[in-house]
Amino acid sequence: MLRLDGLRVRVEDREILKGADLEVQRGQVHLIIGPNGSGKSTLALAVAGHPAYEVIGGRIFFEGEDITSSPPDERARRGLFLAFQNPVEIEGLNMADYLAKLIEKRIGEKPLTPLREHVEEFVMEKLGPYMEALGFDEGFLSREVNVGFSGGEKKKFEILQMFALRPRLAILDEPDSGVDVDSLNVIGRLLSRALQEGITLLLITHTGGLYRHLRVDRVHVMYDGRIVASGGSDLFERIQESGFEVVIR
Amino acid sequence: MSLTEEFLVNKARQISRELGEPEWLREIRERSASLFFKLDMPEHARHVKVDFESLEYFSPAEKAEKLEELPQEVRETLEALGIPEEEMEMLAGMQVQVDSSIVYQTFSDQLKSLGVIAMPIDRAIREHEDLVRTYFARLAGPEENKILALHYALWAGGTFIYVPEGVEVPFPISALFVMRSLPVAQADHTIVVAEEGSKVHYIEGCSAPSYIREALHYGVTEVWAYPGAEVRITTMQNWANHVINLPTKRGVAMSRAKIEWVESLMGSKHTAVRPVIHLRGEGSSARNVGLSFVKGEERHDAGVVIRHLAPNTRSQVISKSVAKDRGSTNFYGKVEIVKGAKGSSGFVQCDSLLLSPEASSETIPALRSDEIDSELGHEAYVGKVAEDKLFYLMSRGLSEEEAITMIVLGFFEPVVRDIPFEYANEIKKLIELSIKGM
Numbered sequence: 181m182l183r184l185d186g187l188r189v190r191v192e193d194r195e196i197l198k199g200a201d202l203e204v205q206r207g208q209v210h211l212i213i214g215p216n217g218s219g220k221s222t223l224a225l226a227v228a229g230h231p232a233y234e235v236i237g238g239r240i241f242f243e244g245e246d247i248t249s250s251p252p253d254e255r256a257r258r259g260l261f262l263a264f265q266n267p268v269e270i271e272g273l274n275m276a277d278y279l280a281k282l283i284e285k286r287i288g289e290k291p292l293t294p295l296r297e298h299v300e301e302f303v304m305e306k307l308g309p310y311m312e313a314l315g316f317d318e319g320f321l322s323r324e325v326n327v328g329f330s331g332g333e334k335k336k337f338e339i340l341q342m343f344a345l346r347p348r349l350a351i352l353d354e355p356d357s358g359v360d361v362d363s364l365n366v367i368g369r370l371l372s373r374a375l376q377e378g379i380t381l382l383l384i385t386h387t388g389g390l391y392r393h394l395r396v397d398r399v400h401v402m403y404d405g406r407i408v409a410s411g412g413s414d415l416f417e418r419i420q421e422s423g424f425e426v427v428i429r
Numbered sequence: 430m431s432l433t434e435e436f437l438v439n440k441a442r443q444i445s446r447e448l449g450e451p452e453w454l455r456e457i458r459e460r461s462a463s464l465f466f467k468l469d470m471p472e473h474a475r476h477v478k479v480d481f482e483s484l485e486y487f488s489p490a491e492k493a494e495k496l497e498e499l500p501q502e503v504r505e506t507l508e509a510l511g512i513p514e515e516e517m518e519m520l521a522g523m524q525v526q527v528d529s530s531i532v533y534q535t536f537s538d539q540l541k542s543l544g545v546i547a548m549p550i551d552r553a554i555r556e557h558e559d560l561v562r563t564y565f566a567r568l569a570g571p572e573e574n575k576i577l578a579l580h581y582a583l584w585a586g587g588t589f590i591y592v593p594e595g596v597e598v599p600f601p602i603s604a605l606f607v608m609r610s611l612p613v614a615q616a617d618h619t620i621v622v623a624e625e626g627s628k629v630h631y632i633e634g635c636s637a638p639s640y641i642r643e644a645l646h647y648g649v650t651e652v653w654a655y656p657g658a659e660v661r662i663t664t665m666q667n668w669a670n671h672v673i674n675l676p677t678k679r680g681v682a683m684s685r686a687k688i689e690w691v692e693s694l695m696g697s698k699h700t701a702v703r704p705v706i707h708l709r710g711e712g713s714s715a716r717n718v719g720l721s722f723v724k725g726e727e728r729h730d731a732g733v734v735i736r737h738l739a740p741n742t743r744s745q746v747i748s749k750s751v752a753k754d755r756g757s758t759n760f761y762g763k764v765e766i767v768k769g770a771k772g773s774s775g776f777v778q779c780d781s782l783l784l785s786p787e788a789s790s791e792t793i794p795a796l797r798s799d800e801i802d803s804e805l806g807h808e809a810y811v812g813k814v815a816e817d818k819l820f821y822l823m824s825r826g827l828s829e830e831e832a833i834t835m836i837v838l839g840f841f842e843p844v845v846r847d848i849p850f851e852y853a854n855e856i857k858k859l860i861e862l863s864i865k866g867m
């Protein structure tokens with residue numbers, strides 16, 4: 181589903197990814213772990229097509245197609261989704277309008293009119309249960325995208341957007357950091373549901389928080405811009421116990 | 430064609446004759462035509478390059494009586510400006526000027542019964558000559574600079590609005606200026622006079638379809654707000670990227686009067702504008718709101734000058750600008766409080782959004798107070814590059830155009846929120862339109 185061949189990425193004149201190889205199969209759950217600053221988010225952003233993350237070598241294949249130089253919106257339309265480690269605030273952009281637009285992109289349906297009440301009704305109809313599960317009440321829809329959200333709310337809003345878009349592959353960059361224990365369980369359950377609904381998951385994480393909700397197929401360790409080790413779920417447990425030293429020599 | 434003094438004076442005479450103007454106006458035209466060759470560009474527009482030789486200075490358009498008789502492209506422009514036909518009828522005081530002539534106008538009977546004069550200025554000169562003469566060229570004169578001299582030599586069209594004492598005009602009066610032929614220079618002259626205790630909202634839209642190659646817009650607006658009057662002017666300008674836009678805007682507020690100027694400026698190759706508002710009477714106030722959007726190589730040098738000349742006067746200047754590609758927006762906010770203007774306060778807020786690393790924006794505040802008992806404030810957020818916002822939205826599958834539209838509308842939202850719904854909607858549509866045109 182996703183394959184990286186020797187991906188090299190430069191940011192601000194510095195080479196961050198130095199030849200990363202990765203392959204994720206459809207319907208699986210893959211984990212990327214690795215020390216702070218090793219390049220995990222860089223990998224996620226480069227795969228999603230952030231213009232500041234310049235690919236200077238290697239290729240990105242998604243569903244067999246080379247998307248190395250596709251614009252980010254095209255990648256999204258092909259079914260790629262990124263839940264950001266640091267979601268971006270968009271001042272003045274109404275949540276309901278935004279979510280309605282995402283839904284419209286996916287299913288081609290629009291609210292009855294652009295009037296606020298119709299837009300909110302439309303969003304509730306399509307996403308109501310997910311909003312409820314994530315603890316978003318209707319009042320949330322009148323806010324601005326990510327503006328003034330708490331850390332945990334931002335993470336949960338990323339998950340909500342995933343369900344608005346229903347991608348084929350979701351790359352989730354630390355969806356478990358900064359969220360309370362109840363929310364963590366909700367996110368775990370929702371991710372496992374996403375998996376059942378056919379969304380492949382590539383999860384970047386530091387914790388085992390979501391681990392118990394998901395049957396993890398493969399674990400990759402990123403170190404200094406490369407995937408230095410890949411293995412089964414036992415690899416994760418070994419590293420949790422003894423640190424990254426196990427795989428770094 | 431070469432632009433000699435003889436040519437310009439003759440042209441000025443010819444226009445005056447064609448319009449059947451009274452002597453005093455012809456004299457102003459002739460005097461101004463000569464002044465053009467002696468004066469410099471306005472200080473704020475020194476760096477603007479205008480090829481005066483290649484412009485067509487007067488292009489009378491055919492007059493149309495009914496909406497259906499308007500030239501197709503003008504109707505399209507009206508629609509593009511987001512003014513649907515039903516709404517045009519509803520906005521009772523509507524007139525349309527193509528190049529230099531008024532081609533369509535409908536000012537409702539209601540205005541007439543209120544004693545409000547709202548009509549094309551050339552008609553006002555015929556029907557209310559003394560009144561026009563009282564206010565014409567009083568706040569901006571031909572001897573000030575080259576552009577004003579040219580304006581007073583060749584101006585044509587514009588609106589004259591006079592609201593009698595105590596009258597509140599119940600709906601906005603609007604006018605639309607369209608540039609059509611090429612290359613062209615358009616110099617509309619608009620005067621708004623609000624007598625004591627009156628209230629009026631004048632909306633003007635300016636537009637030039639993109640096939641115009643080289644054009645100059647150098648209109649003049651003069652606004653008088655007598656004691657306790659409230660004047661609101663909303664200008665929506667949507668220029669193609671070949672238009673050089675050098676308008677002059679002046680306003681004066683007597684005691685307790687309020688002038689609110691909202692200006693949304695999209696496009697143009699180069700705009701240099703520096704409205705001047707004088708708070709002449711005690712307790713008067715001014716609010717100047719500017720929205721600006723540039724793309725490609727476009728450049729806006731906007732700004733405002735507010736002079737507090739009386740006690741307890743207030744001013745608020747808000748500028749919000751967005752620059753894309755290599756566009757550049759600059760804002761010069763000058764607020765002066767003179768000695769004796771006790772208890773006055775002025776506040777300037779500038780906020781700009783850059784949509785690409787090559788775009789640029791600069792804010793130059795010039796706040797000065799000679800009165801101890803006064804307050805001046807300035808706040809600027811310049812140079813936010815929106816690359817991350819753009820990527821965030823595009824990574825959700827929104828096209829670049831959709832993403833930019835959302836970011837820009839969001840950025841303008843706090844200002845647009847204050848504008849009455851239907852006009853806010855028009856400004857939104859304008860913004861969408863100019864983003865689409867990229």
Ligand SMILES: Nc1ncnc2c1ncn2[C@@H]1O[C@H](COP(=O)(O)OP(=O)(O)OP(=O)(O)O)[C@@H](O)[C@H]1O
Nearest residue numbers: 191192196214215216217218219220221222223232
């Ligand atoms: N936009 C940027 N500008 C400058 N440097 C950057 C940028 N993005 C990433 N870097 C640098 O690249 C390196 C890798 O960063 P990245 O965010 O990919 O690490 P990470 O593995 O996700 O770390 P963490 O676990 O802390 O999230 C870091 O040194 C970081 O400072």
Ligand SMILES: [Mg+2]
Nearest residue numbers: 220221222265
């Ligand atoms: Mg990271």
